[in-house]
Amino acid sequence: xxxxxxxxxxxxxxxxxxxSETAPAGIDRRGFLKCLGVAGAALMVGPxxxxxxxxxxxxxxxxxxxxxxxxxxxxxEAACAEANGLPTAELDDDHVYDTRRLTSEKQxxxxxxxxxDRGEVFAKKxxxxxxxxxxxxxxxxxxxxxxPDGPVVWRENKCMGCRFCMVSCPFDVPKFExxxxxxxxxxxxxxxxxxRAGKLPACVxxxxxxxxxxxxxxxxxxxxxxxIADQPDLYIPQxxxxxxxxxxxxxxxxxxxxxxxxxxxxxxxxxxxxxxxxFLYGVPVALLTVPAFLLAVSTAVRGATExxxxxxxxxxxxxxxxSA
Amino acid sequence: xxxxxxxxRPRRAPGQLLRFVASELKPRRPYFTLFNVISVPVILLTVxxxxxxxxxxxxxxxxxxxxxxxxxxxxxxxxxxxxxxGGAYILTFLVYILRLEKYHPIVRITVLNGFLAYVFYAGALxxxxxxxxxxxxxxxxxxxxxSSVLFLVAWHFLLYMTAAFLExxxxxxxxxxxxxxxxxxxxxxxxxxxxxxxxxxxxQSGLGALYLMAKGKVHPLWxxxxxxxxxxxxxxxxxxxxxxVEGTISRRVFxxxxxxxxxxxxxxxxxxxxxxxxxxxxxxxxLKVLEILHGREVHLLATPMGAWYLLEVVGFVAVPLVLYTIxxxxxxxxxxxxxxxxxxxxxxxxxxxxSVIAFxxxxxxxxxxxxxxxxxxxxxxxxxxxxFRWIVNRMPxxxxxxxxxxxxxxxxxxxxxxxxxREA
Numbered sequence: 001x002x003x004x005x006x007x008x009x010x011x012x013x014x015x016x017x018x019x020s021e022t023a024p025a026g027i028d029r030r031g032f033l034k035c036l037g038v039a040g041a042a043l044m045v046g047p048x049x050x051x052x053x054x055x056x057x058x059x060x061x062x063x064x065x066x067x068x069x070x071x072x073x074x075x076x077e078a079a080c081a082e083a084n085g086l087p088t089a090e091l092d093d094d095h096v097y098d099t100r101r102l103t104s105e106k107q108x109x110x111x112x113x114x115x116x117d118r119g120e121v122f123a124k125k126x127x128x129x130x131x132x133x134x135x136x137x138x139x140x141x142x143x144x145x146x147x148p149d150g151p152v153v154w155r156e157n158k159c160m161g162c163r164f165c166m167v168s169c170p171f172d173v174p175k176f177e178x179x180x181x182x183x184x185x186x187x188x189x190x191x192x193x194x195x196r197a198g199k200l201p202a203c204v205x206x207x208x209x210x211x212x213x214x215x216x217x218x219x220x221x222x223x224x225x226x227x228i229a230d231q232p233d234l235y236i237p238q239x240x241x242x243x244x245x246x247x248x249x250x251x252x253x254x255x256x257x258x259x260x261x262x263x264x265x266x267x268x269x270x271x272x273x274x275x276x277x278x279f280l281y282g283v284p285v286a287l288l289t290v291p292a293f294l295l296a297v298s299t300a301v302r303g304a305t306e307x308x309x310x311x312x313x314x315x316x317x318x319x320x321x322x323s324a
Numbered sequence: 325x326x327x328x329x330x331x332x333r334p335r336r337a338p339g340q341l342l343r344f345v346a347s348e349l350k351p352r353r354p355y356f357t358l359f360n361v362i363s364v365p366v367i368l369l370t371v372x373x374x375x376x377x378x379x380x381x382x383x384x385x386x387x388x389x390x391x392x393x394x395x396x397x398x399x400x401x402x403x404x405x406x407x408x409x410g411g412a413y414i415l416t417f418l419v420y421i422l423r424l425e426k427y428h429p430i431v432r433i434t435v436l437n438g439f440l441a442y443v444f445y446a447g448a449l450x451x452x453x454x455x456x457x458x459x460x461x462x463x464x465x466x467x468x469x470x471s472s473v474l475f476l477v478a479w480h481f482l483l484y485m486t487a488a489f490l491e492x493x494x495x496x497x498x499x500x501x502x503x504x505x506x507x508x509x510x511x512x513x514x515x516x517x518x519x520x521x522x523x524x525x526x527x528q529s530g531l532g533a534l535y536l537m538a539k540g541k542v543h544p545l546w547x548x549x550x551x552x553x554x555x556x557x558x559x560x561x562x563x564x565x566x567x568x569v570e571g572t573i574s575r576r577v578f579x580x581x582x583x584x585x586x587x588x589x590x591x592x593x594x595x596x597x598x599x600x601x602x603x604x605x606x607x608x609x610x611l612k613v614l615e616i617l618h619g620r621e622v623h624l625l626a627t628p629m630g631a632w633y634l635l636e637v638v639g640f641v642a643v644p645l646v647l648y649t650i651x652x653x654x655x656x657x658x659x660x661x662x663x664x665x666x667x668x669x670x671x672x673x674x675x676x677x678x679s680v681i682a683f684x685x686x687x688x689x690x691x692x693x694x695x696x697x698x699x700x701x702x703x704x705x706x707x708x709x710x711x712f713r714w715i716v717n718r719m720p721x722x723x724x725x726x727x728x729x730x731x732x733x734x735x736x737x738x739x740x741x742x743x744x745x746r747e748a
Contacts, residue, residue: 140475161454163393168537178383183454
């Protein structure tokens, strides 16, 4: 990878310069997370040490959504539809804000209007591109796949359509084409192809309000913390997605508690794949030990019954020695 | 009388074997029985519905939605069906591992039932898959999603079906008169049993583990990190309760085919199974109570969902536990049967609660299965019963094994299946 990190909209982010040329492809997740934590901590001090700290692997790309800047123009919806060949969004119709809309298989991002303590606030929703995605760990064909760059993408030739990703996703993001005989799972893919080509995601590129900032996740966190520190009256001191479900690549800043913007704040900070990890660790243990135990029991019992069977016909007093 | 029972009969040529199978395919009983009159239209309708489903997509006949990706087909057919099939691994454990000869007469019919349940109910998973042509991906190894519980469950289904078939295969060999094959198959039985029990333990709990990542979607009264253990423990009494209920029905339907030994031992077997059910129900109830206390969810019992939870746990866990205990003490078989039916209803409730009813209980628009989904489910159940009946009426399942098979077993005592003997 030699492409320069795409321009970011509102801040000069230090990540582009700190890229490692030799990031191993199959880096262990946990090690990666550790690096990420170190990198995040290091970045609080300055960009220079982050370079050293991230040699284990690259930071995933992400987007910082500043809901205090969103004006609700829905240009991102239109750009998303165009970039992904989805039905065009009707931008003139303001009635869309009368109801709470959800993303769908034909609309991968939606902007909703929320009545909050601080008046009307708009919030864009799409796939959060978790650092440890539940959907990809749920996928038995590895169709849901987190690319090393960060986007979580769906691979058509692998998916069997079981919809376990939908059951597992804490944000209910993956959508299924129920009306098709050849259904696909549809969701935001963080414009993975565009990002690979060095371009910005379509929604970020088009946003006229500067509400969306694209960059490496650790750099986005630095930027987010800086904004909170600069304007403590404007922002609540919390970044949605920094810790939630173990961290997400899309992160949010807001002026009101996140529940008021339709976010689930009860999801905890445990990465979702960890919820099944213990069970899955138990599987090879059981596969090795249970058969051995059963064979031992079976052999022990056979010894007893056969001894009995041989001795009983001769004399009844032999029965007492059968247990020996 | 089946001509193959004659031990002196010479070995059949391949052509004769085919002709024999062809003759066996013909129906043996009257066409117009109540079951046939109901089941045949349902199965035909199911076929039509499935054609529509595979032509126009899942949305054409199901009420599944973006909010409820799994409905009746997964919640009942697969998750409940597999719990009901748990009798097979418990029975093989009792007979082949603990060598409790008492349960020998029902081991074949239970294994057959379990095997067919897996073929049909786990097979119903294919109907629910959006892209079933990719179902081989996790099997042939181009896409091993080893971090997925569903990957584990899918593999275990497949392997368990193989193990269960091997456990039952000697009966097929006896039916076809394949002596050498039977001898080889019999040597495989213990291995298949050990493997099958291990797999069952893992995928029965694995079905519960599927919902571990649905944290926040399954109502806290049903969600717990112990859900795999609860699913495993409940599969024991679910499977055995089905054996009890199915046994009382089979005794009527297959009366003429049943060996005298089978009839004579029935009461004793039911009492034993009832005792195991009472024991595991007690363990299950205790785990349920501990889970609520441990999770500090007692206050949730005062909500509408709490009332629904209490109905499940009191009405269909505690009550069958009491009834089983009373029934076994008094040797009251009718009470035991009632207990078994209640326990089965409790399992249906529990599995549907986790997968459908308490799943996203907060959603404004709830999932209710369409009539087509119910019809297809019935179609799957009826098809299974058809195949089950066909096999029991032809192969030595409840009837005694052919004399040559018994002779084989006396010559060389086998670890595996000992045919139901003719003498009472």
